[in-house]
Amino acid sequence: MSKPTRTRQATNEGGQIALQKAQQFLATAQEAFDSERWDSAGLNAIHAGINAADAVLAAVAGIRSADQKHEKVSILLTQNVPSFSERQRSQLIGLLKMKNTVAYEQRLITKVEAQRLVQAAKRFLAWAQQNCS
16 A cells, blocks of 8 residues: 655645746746747746646645655645546646656657647646636
């Protein structure tokens, strides 16, 4: 049996800060994409998704993930956010699965990979904004 996902309490203010960070990361991701900086676009898109997930958890459940494995946030969203559907789960997992590739592998990501990441982050953030209001 796997360990329960670690959490910390989160305030509405903390959730709003996470949402603002997600918006900033997404804006930077789009700027990087437009400038053909694929890795910068990808990593900023991933961070937009992570912060958007934190924002929703704070707004809906008053918690945030404290687990070192970012993928565990999807478990918390499933357990605590009724509107977290398979579509949002797929978008978030798609972002998180690429984190090590973008940040640590000894290769550059492609334009297509960067585009997928930015699009997934846009869609996930749009959903997050609806759930944080």
